[in-house]
Amino acid sequence: MVLQSKWFLLFTFLLLTPLAISAEPSVLHNTDFQRDYWPTTGWRGVQPEVQGMNTTLLQAFWHTISSTDNVQGFLLIRNGYILFEAYAPGISPNHLWRIYSCTKSVSAAAFGLALADGLVASVNDSVLDYFPNRTIQNPDPWKSTMSIWHLLTMSSGLERSDFGLGTKPDWVQYLLDSPMSNEPGDFWNYNGGCSHLLSAIITETTGLSMETLVHNRLFTPMGISTYEWGDDPQGVTTGMAGLSLSLRDLAKIAFLYLNNGTWGASQLLPDEWIVECTIPHFVFSYGEGYGYQWWIDIPISGYSMRGAGGMRVFVLPQEDIVLAFGAAPYGSEEYYAYFDEFIYPAIIGDPIRLPASMWDQLFPFMLGVTILGISVVLVFLLWKRRTP
Numbered sequence: 178m179v180l181q182s183k184w185f186l187l188f189t190f191l192l193l194t195p196l197a198i199s200a201e202p203s204v205l206h207n208t209d210f211q212r213d214y215w216p217t218t219g220w221r222g223v224q225p226e227v228q229g230m231n232t233t234l235l236q237a238f239w240h241t242i243s244s245t246d247n248v249q250g251f252l253l254i255r256n257g258y259i260l261f262e263a264y265a266p267g268i269s270p271n272h273l274w275r276i277y278s279c280t281k282s283v284s285a286a287a288f289g290l291a292l293a294d295g296l297v298a299s300v301n302d303s304v305l306d307y308f309p310n311r312t313i314q315n316p317d318p319w320k321s322t323m324s325i326w327h328l329l330t331m332s333s334g335l336e337r338s339d340f341g342l343g344t345k346p347d348w349v350q351y352l353l354d355s356p357m358s359n360e361p362g363d364f365w366n367y368n369g370g371c372s373h374l375l376s377a378i379i380t381e382t383t384g385l386s387m388e389t390l391v392h393n394r395l396f397t398p399m400g401i402s403t404y405e406w407g408d409d410p411q412g413v414t415t416g417m418a419g420l421s422l423s424l425r426d427l428a429k430i431a432f433l434y435l436n437n438g439t440w441g442a443s444q445l446l447p448d449e450w451i452v453e454c455t456i457p458h459f460v461f462s463y464g465e466g467y468g469y470q471w472w473i474d475i476p477i478s479g480y481s482m483r484g485a486g487g488m489r490v491f492v493l494p495q496e497d498i499v500l501a502f503g504a505a506p507y508g509s510e511e512y513y514a515y516f517d518e519f520i521y522p523a524i525i526g527d528p529i530r531l532p533a534s535m536w537d538q539l540f541p542f543m544l545g546v547t548i549l550g551i552s553v554v555l556v557f558l559l560w561k562r563r564t565p
Contacts, residue, residue, distance in 0.1 A: 212257050212436070213257070214257065215257075215440060215441045216257065216400070216429060216432070217398070217399060217400035217440070217441065218400055219400070219425075220254065220258070220259045220425055220428075221257075221258050221259065222258060222259040222260070222262070223258045223259075223260065224260070225255075225260040225261060225523070226525070227258070228255045228256045228258055228260055229255070229256075229524060229525055230253075230255060230260055230261075230523045230524055230525060231522075231523040231524075231525050232261075234519050234522055234523035235253065235260065235261045235519070235523055236261075237519060238251075238515065238518075238519035238520065238523070239251055239261065239263045241515070241519070242502075242515065243263070243265065246487075246511065247504065248487070248502055248503065248504065249264065249265040249268055249503050249504040250263070250264045250265065250268060250272070250274070250424050250501075250502065250503030250504065251263050251264075251424075251500075251501070251502055251503070252424045252425065252428055252499075252500070252501040253498065253499075253500050253520075254428055254432065254498065254499040254500075255496070255497055255498045255499075256497050257432070257497075259425075262424075264503075268503075270423060270424070270425055271403070271423055272423060272424075272503075273403070273404065273405060273421040273422060273423060274421060274422060274423065274424060274427070274488065274503045274504070275418075275420075275421050275484075275486075275488075276418075276420055276421065276422055276427060276482070276484045276488050277418045277484030277485040277486060277488055278369065278417065278418055278482075278483060278484040278485060278488075279420070279427065279482035279483065279484040279488050279489075279490060280372070280406075280415065280416070280417060280418045280419060280420040280484070281369070281372045281416070281417060281418075281470040281482075282430070282454075282470050282471050282482040283391060283420060283430060284372050284375050284376055284387065284416040284417075284470055285329065285375075285454050285469045285470035285471065286391070286395060286430070286433075286434075286446060286454075287375075287376070287379055287387045287390055287391050287395075288325075288329070288375050288378075288379060288469075289438075289446045289447060289450035289451075289454070290390060290391075290394050290395070290446070291378075291379050291382055291383060291390070292447075292450065293446070293447050293450070294383075296379075296382040296383055297325065297378065297382060299325075300324065300325045300326040300329060301324050301325070301326055302324060302325050303321065303322070303323065303324060304323045304324060304325060304327075304328060304333075304374060304378070305320065305321060305323070305353070307377075307378045307381050307382065308349075308353060308377075308381065311349075311350060311353060313353050313354060314353075314354035315354055315355065315356045315357070317356070317357045319334055319357045319359075319360045319361060320334075320335075320357055322360070322361055323335070323357075323361045324361065325375070325378065326362075327361040327362055327371075328371040328372075328374050328375050329371075329375070329469040329470060330365070330458045330459060330467060330468070330469065331365055331366060331367050331368055331371055331459075331467060332361060332362050332363070332364060332365050332366065332459065333361055333366075333368060333370075333371050334357045334358060334359045334360055334361040334362070334363065334364075334366075335352070335355045335356075335357060335358070335368060335370060335371070336355050336356050336357070336358045337358075337366060337367070337368045337370070338351065338352055338355040338368070338370050339368055339369035339370045339373070339417060342369070342370065342373070346410060347409075347410065347411060348373060348409040348410070348411070348413065349373070349374065349377045349409070349411065349413060352370040352373060352374055353374075355370070365459040365461070365467060369416075369417030369418065370417070372416040372417040372470060373409070373413070373415065373416040373417050374416070375416050375470075376413055376414050376415070376416030377413050377416075380412075380413050380414075386408065386412060386413065386414045387413075387414035387416065388406045388408070388414040394445065395430075395433070395445055395446075398440055398441075398443060398445060399426075399429050399430075399433065399440055399445070400429070401422070401426045401429060403423070403426070404420065404421060404422050404426065405420070405421040406419055406420045406421070407419035407420075418484070418485075424501040424503055427482075427490055427501050428490065428499050428501045430482075430490075431482065431490045431491075431492050431499045431501070432499055433445060433446065434446075434451055434454070434455065434471075434480075434492060435492050435494060435497070435499060437451050438450065438451045450469075453468065453469055454468050454469040454470065454471050454480075455468050455471055455473065455480045455492075456468055456473070457473040457475065460473075460475070464476055468480065474491065474513075476513050477491070477493065477513055477516055478493065478494070478495055479491055479492050479493040479494065480492050486504055487502065487504060488502065488503065488504070489501070489502040489512065490502070491512070496524060498520075500520070
């Protein structure tokens with residue numbers, strides 16, 4: 178009887194091992210969509226029901242977020258059409274919003290261009306190799322191993338040095354001179370200085386400012402002509418912030434990512450770069466992650482640009498939705514609750530897999546690991562009992 182129990186438990190162990198390994202939070206995958214037009218000269222608008230969404234719920238959503246959370250602008254695009262757009266009194270669709278750290282996601286796009294052009298060989302290149310004419314203070318073996326990948330994923334190991342950066346006479350030198358707090362790659366540490374160094378590398382390799390590169394290669398083909406973008410005292414485009422756009426144009430950047438880097442007949446960004454930007458290279462204990470200068474919203478199976486003051490642009494690939502918010506409260510969790518209450522229930526007319534809650538995603542993984550652990554212990558004990 179003991180022998181039979183032993184083989185039963187071994188069978189259970191082998192059966193549950195794949196479950197424990199594969200039961201993990203869902204990973205993002207972009208989906209190709211067939212477009213009947215591209216919003217280069219402007220977005221087309223239709224009634225929400227035409228693209229499978231409920232007008233009443235979207236109106237209730239706007240009323241809630243504008244009255245309780247001081248959101249001053251909201252734009253929802255599905256299947257390439259504006260289904261809902263609203264602004265606070267005195268604000269027009271052409272208003273230029275300071276998007277703050279949403280700029281970082283645009284910097285990631287610019288760096289994808291430099292990589293595609295062969296101006297940067299690899300994201301594994303050493304950062305210091307791109308500044309051979311600078312004398313770097315605080316030399317450290319860790320600093321020499323800092324790669325472009327570490328800048329893209331906010332794991333550079335540099336002490337956070339973007340606070341007060343605007344008062345420095347040479348931002349790039351100041352950032353490169355910053356001491357190391359840990360070995361690159363060991364920890365995720367949000368640092369706007371990483372994004373500015375990406376901009377500086379683009380200038381070093383192309384001879385152009387990042388703003389010029391983005392203007393020529395992305396903004397112009399996409400029909401983005403009205404914007405503002407600052408730079409540092411040496412003329413390096415501010416990589417961490419400083420860009421101002423309308424919500425409609427900000428949504429175009431998200432739409433480019435949603436479409437795997439294609440715009441009309443052109444591949445503006447490599448599709449593999451889009452994947453690297455929008456998969457989690459770091460996952461946090463509260464269930465979100467970070468890609469290449471994009472936040473990964475695992476609870477809603479999407480990804481987002483985020484800026485101070487609550488600037489948000491969410492991309493939901495499975496639902497073919499882009500949502501842009503202007504001047505909302507700082508944070509993101511309240512949006513997830515709104516999606517459950519308004520956005521997903523507003524989707525009508527087609528079957529759709531709603532993303533699971535964080536607990537629903539994590540519970541199978543935790544259960545599988547627990548059962549696997551118990552099975553291993555029981556099999557070991559039975560084996561010890563049977564062994565002379």
